[in-house]
Amino acid sequence: MDIYSGVESNDSLISVLKKWYPKPPRKFSSKLVNEVHQIVINANSRDLYEILLNTSYFNNVLWPFFHQDITSNHIELLVCTILYDIEQGYSKLMDIVLTNGETFQVLFERLLNITISPCQLSNLRLHKNILLFLNQLVTFRLSHPVVKKSLNGLFSITTWSNLHEYQTLLKKNDLEKEFNLRQAIIEDCENKSAKSYLILKQRWAYTVLTNYMSSITEGEMIKHSEFINYLESLMQTIISCVSQLPIRNYFNSLLKGMQFLSCFYSVDENNHRRLLEFVKVLKNFVFYPISDFTGEEYLEGTKYQENFYELQKIIFERFSGVQQEKINDFILVPSVYNYSPKKLEEFLSNFDLEDLVVIANKLQIIDHISNEFKNTDFIKNAIANEVFTPEYNVKGLSQLVNGYSEADIIDEFNDIYSNESLFQPIPLPQIHNTQYLCLGDYIIREVLNLTADIKRLANNHICQVLDRLKLSLDQQNNLRIKGTSKYFSKLESLNVFDKSTAELTISANKDWLDSIKQNDYILLIQLIKPNKYSSRQRMVKYGLNMVRFKKVIELSGKNKQKNILIEWNESVQLENRFNYVIRLPAETSSLDRLKVIGNDVDVANITLPEYLTDLFLGIDKPTAAHFKSQHDRPYKLKIDCLNASQLKYELEIENNSKRRKVNDNQVSADPPYILKFDEDADKVAVKSIIGDKSTYQLSDDQALCIIPSVSTGVTIIDTPQNSDGHLLQAVIYNLQLNFPKERTLFLCPNEIYLDRFEIELTTFLKVYADPVKYNDKLDKLFNTLKLKLEQVETLSEFVGLKDMGFGQTCDNALLLFPKIKQAWENFLHTVKNDRLQITKYPFKDYFKIELGESLESDMQKIVVSYKTITQVFQDIQNLAPLVKFQNKKGELIKFLIRKYCQYLLVTPETLISQKVYQTKFDSIVCIGENIPQFNWFLPMVNNAYLRRVVVLGDFSRSNKSRWRFLGVPSIKLRKVSSRQEFLQYYNYEYNNELISVYNGAAANGGFEKTHQIIPVDVESNESVSVNEAEYSVALYQYMRLLGYPAPEISIIAMNAHQKVLIEEVLNAKCGKGESSDSSHFKFGWPTVELDDCCNPNSYLIISSFGRKYPKLQCLNAATSGLYIVGNYSQNSFPRKNLTVVNGEMYNKLIKRDSKHLYEIVGYDHLRQYVDQMTTMRMSTAK
Structure with a gap:
């Protein structure tokens, strides 16, 4: 069956598929659910979940037959299938579940009832998966009305009623009235079932947390890995809740009242580093310097300094004269910054439980602690938490990377961040798409996420390079390197000049040396003989003893030897230890972003334009930044690029267009128009004005985007790839028409998009990192x-x-x-x-x-x-x-960027590397939903000039977009220029709303099919597929020989290694130049990209080897041709050997019959065919 080809199949699962696929079962069978549960859950395999998705198991069985009394096995399968769907980057199953509000409420109640029960080894996996599902609700779906209704009461003020002496907490915060109003809703509810549900919500958080704390402090459960997995899931959910203002307000006070963070005193740091990392992150949010009820920030550290002085005062007044020497040592400490949690713990060990209770009572932290936890260690921990600041901060960011060693990059990463198991919490500290406590909180989280990204990048890169080297020991027991890597080089010498700088001498090939640039980062490593007895996997597998991140300050030398000056800053003599150097790949933007945050963004003083601040934080209505909500928006606009019939608008239109005669003496109202908005009368007056008419043509739905885009505020345009027309050019044209002196930043996804985009404006500039690319513009x-x-x-x-x-x-x-x-x-x-x-x-x-x-x-x-x-x-x-x-190119480029050019088109990399973010703009247009959030945020910071933000992105397919998370209203565009037959493979991701407006040829010249899978033999036990790479390049050559333009063809790879291999084959077969001239024909190069960041193009050749899952991200990027090379599995995709059509060329079709069709079987056959065509092409040219 095509359903499961391409994934690791399971005979047991395959044998029961027919019971629900392709036809759904007529009646429900719990036996079928239990059977599938036994197979899938225990296997813990992504491939089996992929089969369930491909066979519509959720749509045919799990959800249609869900009811209130369904089994826990059914619940677990349902939750896990949704989590898997989300894990792949989609959330269609979650959309289905949230469509029926009543059924979802039933599901939600069942989930709460299951997880409120005490922890047992037999139910921990189910509890863990349910908590991860709940975590998805409070992060990605918090703005959904059904989710809001479900969460209402779960984290509200009524949960305080579970605390010991909760009345004092209400009185302290003057919240008695609010509590009584909320509590009355529960008490006055007459429906027993509804009241029971409300009480369940009221008790759920406290009960789950108490069960958790008991299990931790008892110490027995924590010995089991299943319990640790459960703990991490619960911690992730708690962090998601306490890191967002709408949920945080009362929930954080509940955590503080329970002294939840004090239960981890018995956790062993050596065995549970990842769990303690969760604790650190949670502590950061629980004690974040912001008022839970007013949102008001206070100076970080001030509160803890005051608490420390208060503790000294209590000790002095209460215990003066007892153990006087130790008392004096403590009360004479000048500040909290001269002390440590460990020292405080040692000091507090001098007091018995009764004394500790007195101290905690004076600090007002013991009132709400359950008697179950009033023991010595718990209270000592509670006192320390009240005194010491969270450990996460953003001080010294510029030095973070230079301080990384093998412990940070390899050991810590493997212990904390790397987790390949199914359905695990997001590797810390990467908390995405929650609402932020303040703008400073956003920056801190961004820094933590970036540092984790840097470690992940370095870790993966080092392992990939060392794997290619094929390290072993020779007969003399010396280290032997058999393989090669273009990133790897031997270190000839390392000389330390002073404590801050050192010079490396490296002998390597020219490409390696040319790839190193000033301000890049390199990795110094020490390889020794692998040690199979070591406790470190890096030593067992590679003999990797030491690693250091170093920044390149200066380069000198030429040919095959270069001297590299680097930052050193090592406290011990290590210069004789390192023996090899690894350079980083081109994707080092994370390092640049980290440097920008550390050097240029003042965390204590961040401002955004007024209309954007609350929206960004997620604490205002989604429509607050809409242009109609802005008091200072323009009420007079000039509009072009659309006809009078397209001037549709939500307000009433008064067409007072000036009538002028055209050539056929017919009276017409022509663009451009001037629009006058009458705010009081809720009308728009339209009048034609004299001016040159734009050549850009828009569809009717695109026309709706123009007025919001040139007004004030935020405009979100949800547009799929290959959307037809010239929308972006029209936005630029109308901005220039209305605001000729304003500056606009266009942030595009990558350099390929940058190269392709064209508009005829003198003051329009594409910003590159390479100065040579400015020559044509200059x-x-x-x-x-x-x-x-x-x-x-x-x-x-x-x-x-x-x-x-x-x-x-x-x-x-x-x-x-x-x-x-x-x-x-x-x-x-x-x-x-x-x-x-x-x-x-x-x-x-x-x-x-x-x-x-x-x-x-x-x-x-x-x-x-x-x-x-x-x-x-x-x-x-x-x-x-x-x-x-004129004679100072560097200064000239800076002048163009900062002063002269009004319209700058940049990538996320050049935004930072060329310091474009330091320039003030009136408008920001962000193109593509996958641009890192920090990049579109950065130019908004402290930019009082910013009038409008326009975002164009494919938000329907993305579960990562912040705009979608916040529920900001969008303008949907659904017309695409792709072939109608292509839509069947991805239209379901857009709720089948896409409409094809393709107007190209009915067929592709020289191809029997417009799209197909071309099977190619795959090598066994290889990290890349040479067969697929060579076939893809040969297919590209065939297309070029037929006249297909090189810029309209893209080859897509699934991973970076396959992409590099394809480029190597292209280099060998096609050279570098491009020409379609018969007398000087050259193949040139297509665009070579990765699947997950593919740009739209006319024809895609997809090398499917190495895909992690059968779903391809790039299917919607092709307009005219889609050719998948390899063993990709797709039910309805034509799968056959390549069949060419003799006598046809690009855009030159013939009347086809069987004699024109010729089947090509395998790569060797295609290579022979292409070589013959090439020879004929060249001989004809002579």
Whole structure:
């Protein structure tokens, strides 16, 4: 069956598939559920969950037959299938569940009832999976109305009623009235079932936490790995709740009242590092310097300093004279920063339980602790938590990376961050898509996420490089390196100049050395003989003894040897220990982002534009940043790129368009228009204005995006890949039309998108990291300036100043404008007195315009021509500063970025590397939902000028988008330029809303099929597929020989290793140049990309080897051709050998019959066919 090919099958599961697929069962069978549960849950295999998804087990069995009394096995399968669907980057099953609010409430109640029961080894796995499901609700789905209703009461003020002496907590915070109102809802509920549900919610959090604390303090359960997995899931859920203001308010007070963090005193650091990492993160949020009830921030550390002084005061007053020497040592400590939790624990050990209770009572932290936990160790821990600040902070960020060693990159990463098991909490500290406590909290979380990313990048990279080296021991028991890696090099010498700098001498190939740049990071490593008896896996497998991250300060030398000056900062002498160097791959943006946060973003002083702050934090209504909610939005706009019929709007339209005749004497209202918004009358007046009409054409639904995009506030446009039309160009055009002096930043997903995007604007700049890529832009600017000066020289003739040198320099040219303006004013004065004089327009011959038809027609031509003249002088004035930097390329590029160009198109990398974020912008347009959140946030920081934010992204397929998480209203675009037959493979991800407007050829020239799977033999036990790489390149060559343009073809790989292999094959088979000229034909290169960040293109060749799951992310990126090479499994995808059509070329089809079809079997056959075509092509050219 095609359903399970491509994944590891299971005979037991396959044998029962027919019971629900393809036809769903007529009646429910608990036996079937238990049978599948036994197979799937115990196997803990992603492949089996993939089979369940492909066979619609959730849609045909789990959800249709769900009811209140369903078995726990049914519940576990249902929850795990949803979690798997989310784990793959989608959440369609969660969408289905949330569609029926009543059924979801039944499910939610069952989940609460299950998890409130005491922990036992037999139910821990089920509890863990349910908690991870609940965690998804309080992160990604918090804004959903059904979820809001379900969570209502679960973390509310009524949960305080479970605390010992909770009345004092209410009185302290003046919340008695609010508590009584909420409690009355429960007590006055007459429906027994509903009341029972409300009481369950009220008691759930406290009971689950108490059960957890008891299990921890008793110490027996923590010895089992199942319990640790459960603990981590619960901790992740608690962290998600306490890190968001809407849930945090009362829940955090519950945690503090219970002294929840004090129960971890008995956890062994050596055996449970990952669990204690959760504890550190939780402590950061529980004691975050912000008021739970007002949201008001206070200076970090101040509260803890005051608590420390209070503790000293209590000790002095209560215990003075007892153990006087130890008392004096403590009360003389100048501040909390001169002490440590360990010292405090040792000091408090001098007191018995009765004394500790007195101290805790004075600190007001014991009132609500259950008697079960009033023991010595628990209370000591509670006192320490009240005194010492959280351990997470953002101080010294610029030094973080330079301090990383093998313990941070390899050992700690493997212990804490790496977790390949199914359905585990997000590796800490990466907490994504929750609401933030404040802007400073956002930055802190971003730093922690980035540091984890850096460790992950370095860890994976080191392991991949060392795996390729094939390390072993020779007969003399010496280390032997058989393999090679382009990232690996031997270290010739390392000399330390002073404590802060050192110089490396490296001998390597030219490509290796050329790849190292100033400010890059490299990895110094020490390889010794592997030791199979070591406790460290890195020593057992690789003999990897030491690792250090180092920053490159300066480069010198040439050819095959280079000297590299690096930052050192090592406290011990290690220079003789390192023997090899590993350079990092190109994806080092995380390091750049970390550096920016550390150096440029002041965590204590962050501001966003007023309309954006609360929205970003997630504490305002989703519509708060909508343009209609802004008091300072423009009420007069010029709109182009759309016809009068497309001026649809939510408000009433008054069409007062100026009527003008067109060639066929029909009266029409033409763009551009001026729109006047009447806020009080809720109307929009529309009027045509004189001006050049744009050439950009928009569909009706795209037309709805223009008015919001040029107004004030946030506009979200949910658009799939390959959306038709010129929406982005139209947005730029209308921004320029309305705000000609404003600056706009366009943040695009990658450099491929950057290269492809084109718009004809002099002040538009693509920002690259490589200075060479600016050459064409600079040449174009100076050629434009030369042309403008020539135009000025010509214009001087029409005011009687010929051969006066006005066209020689910019300064001279600008001196002519007053003369031009005077001639224009004289002409207007003359026409005012005598309209017949209109034919004597002084610049009539310059524009070669004919006058004398009608006054209105003549005046329109004259106004347009004079605007063109004024624009010439405006362009010269704008271009004049460039002349000063003509011979200083670096300064010229900086000037273009920071001063001259109004429209900058950047990638996430160049936004940071070229310091574009330091420039102030009036508008930010973010293209693509997968751009890192920090990148679109950064240019908004402390930018009071920012008027509007426009986001275009494929949000329907993304579960990661913050805009979707916040529930911000979006404008949906659903027309795509892909073939109709392509939509069947991904339209379900858009609720089947996509509409094809494809207008290309019915078939692809030379191909029998427009899309298909081409089977290719896969090598066994290989990390890459040479067969697929060679076949993909040969297929690309075949397309080029038929005339397909190289820029319209992309080859997609599933992983970085396969991508590199494809590029190596391309280099060997196709060279570098490109030409379609028959006499000088060259293949050139297609675009080579990874599946998860693929850009739209006409034709995709997909190398499917190495895909982690059968789902491909890139299917919706192709418009005309989709050819999957390999053993990819898709039910309805045509799967057959490549069949070509003889006699056809690109865009040249014939009337096909069987004699034109020719089947090609395997790579060798295709290679022979392509080589023959190439020979014929070259011989024809001769």
